[in-house]
Amino acid sequence: MERESMQFDVVIVGGGPSGLSAAIRLKQLGLSAGKEISVCVLEKASEIGAHILSGAVIEPRSLSELFPNWAELGAPLHTPAGKDRFLYLTKKRALRLPTPPQMHNKGNFIASLGNLCRWLAEQAEELEVEVYPGFAAAEVLYDAQGVVKGVATGDMGLLEDGTEGPNFERGMELHAKQTIFAEGARGSLTKTLFERFDLRSESDPQVFGLGIKELWEVEPSNHKKGQITHTTGWPLDTKTYGGSWMYHFDDNLVSIGFVVGLNYRNPYLSPFEEMQRFKTHPAISSVFDGGKRIAYGARAISAGGFQSIPKLTFPGGMLVGDTAGFLNLPKIKGTHTAMKSGMTAAEAIFESLEDTQSISNEVTGYRQRLEGTWLWDELKKVRNIKPSFHWGLFPAMAYSAIDTYILRGRAPWTFAHKADHEGLLPAERCKPLDYPKPDGKLTFDKLSSVFLSNTNHEEGQPCHLTLKEASVAIDTNYKIFDGPEARYCPAGVYEYVEEGSGPRLQINSQNCVHCKTCDIKDPTQNINWVTPEGGGGPNYPNM
Amino acid sequence: MKILVAVKRAIDYNVKARPKADGSDVDLANVKMSMNPFDEIAVEEAIRLQEAGVASETVAVSIGPKQCQETLRTAMAMGIDRGILVSSDDEVQPLAVAKLLKSVVEKEQPELVIVGKQAIDDDSNQVGQMLAALLGWSQGTFACGVELDGSESLTVRREIDGGIQTLDLKMPAVITTDLRLNEPRYVKLPNIMKAKKKPLDVIEAGETGVDIKPRLVTLKVTEPPVREGGVKVEDVNELIEKLRNEAKVI
Numbered sequence: 001m002e003r004e005s006m007q008f009d010v011v012i013v014g015g016g017p018s019g020l021s022a023a024i025r026l027k028q029l030g031l032s033a034g035k036e037i038s039v040c041v042l043e044k045a046s047e048i049g050a051h052i053l054s055g056a057v058i059e060p061r062s063l064s065e066l067f068p069n070w071a072e073l074g075a076p077l078h079t080p081a082g083k084d085r086f087l088y089l090t091k092k093r094a095l096r097l098p099t100p101p102q103m104h105n106k107g108n109f110i111a112s113l114g115n116l117c118r119w120l121a122e123q124a125e126e127l128e129v130e131v132y133p134g135f136a137a138a139e140v141l142y143d144a145q146g147v148v149k150g151v152a153t154g155d156m157g158l159l160e161d162g163t164e165g166p167n168f169e170r171g172m173e174l175h176a177k178q179t180i181f182a183e184g185a186r187g188s189l190t191k192t193l194f195e196r197f198d199l200r201s202e203s204d205p206q207v208f209g210l211g212i213k214e215l216w217e218v219e220p221s222n223h224k225k226g227q228i229t230h231t232t233g234w235p236l237d238t239k240t241y242g243g244s245w246m247y248h249f250d251d252n253l254v255s256i257g258f259v260v261g262l263n264y265r266n267p268y269l270s271p272f273e274e275m276q277r278f279k280t281h282p283a284i285s286s287v288f289d290g291g292k293r294i295a296y297g298a299r300a301i302s303a304g305g306f307q308s309i310p311k312l313t314f315p316g317g318m319l320v321g322d323t324a325g326f327l328n329l330p331k332i333k334g335t336h337t338a339m340k341s342g343m344t345a346a347e348a349i350f351e352s353l354e355d356t357q358s359i360s361n362e363v364t365g366y367r368q369r370l371e372g373t374w375l376w377d378e379l380k381k382v383r384n385i386k387p388s389f390h391w392g393l394f395p396a397m398a399y400s401a402i403d404t405y406i407l408r409g410r411a412p413w414t415f416a417h418k419a420d421h422e423g424l425l426p427a428e429r430c431k432p433l434d435y436p437k438p439d440g441k442l443t444f445d446k447l448s449s450v451f452l453s454n455t456n457h458e459e460g461q462p463c464h465l466t467l468k469e470a471s472v473a474i475d476t477n478y479k480i481f482d483g484p485e486a487r488y489c490p491a492g493v494y495e496y497v498e499e500g501s502g503p504r505l506q507i508n509s510q511n512c513v514h515c516k517t518c519d520i521k522d523p524t525q526n527i528n529w530v531t532p533e534g535g536g537g538p539n540y541p542n543m
Numbered sequence: 544m545k546i547l548v549a550v551k552r553a554i555d556y557n558v559k560a561r562p563k564a565d566g567s568d569v570d571l572a573n574v575k576m577s578m579n580p581f582d583e584i585a586v587e588e589a590i591r592l593q594e595a596g597v598a599s600e601t602v603a604v605s606i607g608p609k610q611c612q613e614t615l616r617t618a619m620a621m622g623i624d625r626g627i628l629v630s631s632d633d634e635v636q637p638l639a640v641a642k643l644l645k646s647v648v649e650k651e652q653p654e655l656v657i658v659g660k661q662a663i664d665d666d667s668n669q670v671g672q673m674l675a676a677l678l679g680w681s682q683g684t685f686a687c688g689v690e691l692d693g694s695e696s697l698t699v700r701r702e703i704d705g706g707i708q709t710l711d712l713k714m715p716a717v718i719t720t721d722l723r724l725n726e727p728r729y730v731k732l733p734n735i736m737k738a739k740k741k742p743l744d745v746i747e748a749g750e751t752g753v754d755i756k757p758r759l760v761t762l763k764v765t766e767p768p769v770r771e772g773g774v775k776v777e778d779v780n781e782l783i784e785k786l787r788n789e790a791k792v793i
Contacts, residue, residue, distance in 0.1 A: 047575050217564060539558055
């Protein structure tokens with residue numbers, strides 16, 4: 001069946017901070033030059049912000065560049081960052097460490113990134129950006145010369161076996177002069193672009209962390225508005241990269257989260273259980289006495305930094321935000337860089353649209369411009385800190401201190417990254433981890449957690465977690481690694497079910513919170529995450 | 544024939560509703576809102592009647608704050624011809640809604656009004672019935688099948704305890720939709736774009752002359768009580784003992 005098509009100047013895949021900033025900047029530039037630019041933003045979530053999850057302490061630098069009067073316009077940044085605490089945890093104790101300079105938060109704000117995106121989308125619509133949540137870009141479209149000419153939205157109303165159901169609607173083609181991919185970490189279309197245009201040939205692989213977040217409403221007496229706490233150490237062993245955040249903001253809200261580097265070795269590790277266990281630490285748990293958990297979610301983040309930045313442009317399109325990977329890991333912030341990359345992409349595209357002489361469809365000016373911005377300097381300076389954690393926590397902290405205080409990011413070397421999925425050891429070489437049972441008050445199981453993410457997928461659609469080779473699930477994942485997906489998935493999607501004939505992998509795709517961890521960590525890269533029907537996935541409020 | 548459909552902006556059915564900390568109401572801050580699912584069915588039914596050539600015009604009306612315009616745009620993206628927002632930032636309770644709808648009906652003169660049987664936020668299930676009574680029209684509630692017999696009457700099948708009741712109604716009439724009436728269509732992207740250009744009129748609730756003062760007072764909104772886990776009993780004697788002394792039911 002033929003698809004309908006529509007033509008835009010720029011199509012943006014993803015309505016997060018980078019995509020929306022790109023859309024807004026394009027319209028602003030068009031407006032000031034008196035030029036009509038048509039911009040369309042596609043978002044797979046049911047509404048803007050519903051798939052956005054972040055700590056978040058937000059550095060407003062890019063926002064101020066985009067909207068100098070953002071406070072007047074009502075941007076939802078209400079809680080100025082207060083005191084910073086950086087703690088090293090042992091099982092029973094908490095040792096206060098000096099806060100690394102990158103982690104000082106003066107001038108920043110504790111906020112919900114989802115709500116900031118909701119606000120950005122309103123601003124974008126004011127500027128006549130066409131914002132379409134509920135539609136997933138499912139396919140990259142190419143012209144006869146192999147130039148990206150846009151994307152197609154997914155078909156709606158397919159049945160489980162892939163045939164057309166009674167309410168079937170064919171997807172639609174959105175054509176553009178430039179397509180901006182702003183899918184967030186491990187974008188499913190970006191992944192195909194990496195292969196097609198060999199965008200990683202001159203950079204390290206991307207490495208990721210999995211962040212799991214809970215939002216709590218706590219007793220007013222336990223709330224210290226503006227307080228920012230980060231921890232490292234327990235419950236992770238010193239060979240596993242990770243740590244926590246805890247932010248007190250707005251009215252009695254506390255955002256608490258835990259990040260585990262996805263290059264972890266032990267297939268028995270469960271990031272979800274580490275997060276639950278972490279909350280029981282005596283320095284942490286009392287905050288939640290009498291409190292109520294109101295939201296839950298998880299999302300992978302790109303942590304590779306400078307040396308993992310891929311080639312950013314290709315004929316017909318470009319990458320912005322976390323799908324390219326601009327997160328500043330030592331600073332544990334990526335919103336300001338994501339927004340900056342989107343804005344810079346917009347400026348480069350605008351310039352190329354103005355330049356009617358050139359016939360090039362690859363906007364290489366984007367990278368050149370980016371190299372001249374503060375973003376580039378910021379990421380370059382801190383490039384050696386994350387890879388140094390390969391040596392374990394203490395050597396890395398020592399190195400990070402030297403790199404930060406003495407070398408000041410000007411070391412003549414650059415450490416390399418290894419892809420996360422290669423890190424897993426066979427189960428027989430590892431010890432199973434014994435996690436405590438949830439108490440239902442402070443700690444919880446996966447299913448009651450997923451319940452709070454408001455996740456839903458239309459029933460009866462094809463499974464969006466595809467296996468390249470079905471037999472690998474048992475022959476490799478189960479037999480060699482003891483089924484790690486059942487533990488790393490924070491939403492209980494993967495289950496090995498014992499049956500008469502032996503174990504079988506059951507995929508509960510309706511639980512999927514779109515964190516992308518399986519696509520990243522699967523040891524043989526056999527799991528391929530593709531977009532489900534638009535509108536599916538979590539419905540995060542205030543995350 | 545003109546059909547009027549009423550659509551309510553309600554908390555999305557996927558979202559877990561949660562009381563505010565002070566128990567005054569459900570917390571709706573930054574929570575996803577959508578068209579009430581029963582109203583989606585009403586919209587779908589109106590569009591199908593139009594596609595079947597029975598209806599000549601379909602109009603959607605919503606009552607509430609300005610964000611209800613999004614709900615109306617969704618209805619228009621599905622296929623409704625135009626929208627009317629009765630704008631009010633104050634709480635509107637079922638009786639006020641029925642009276643405001645009556646004033647819209649008097650202005651628009653539709654032959655058929657289709658509304659959802661209830662909204663999933665307050666579950667009142669009152670507006671359709673009250674509207675029919677205020678207008679003095681026939682009513683077919685909990686409809687799972689609607690067929691027009693010429694322009695004078697219609698047959699409505701309705702879900703009742705233990706079966707399906709078939710009613711013959713004289714026009715004009717009010718229908719309230721049940722879940723099995725139809726399955727609403729997906730909204731197509733180009734239709735969302737087209738819906739932005741369809742006419743949407745805004746009427747101030749205050750200018751209708753309808754008294755919308757609330758009649759009901761919400762005392763408290765709380766979570767349902769937590770269900771306590773059961774216990775296993777060893778034998779019949781222990782069961783009887785517990786029923787007699789703990790539960791005190793025998």
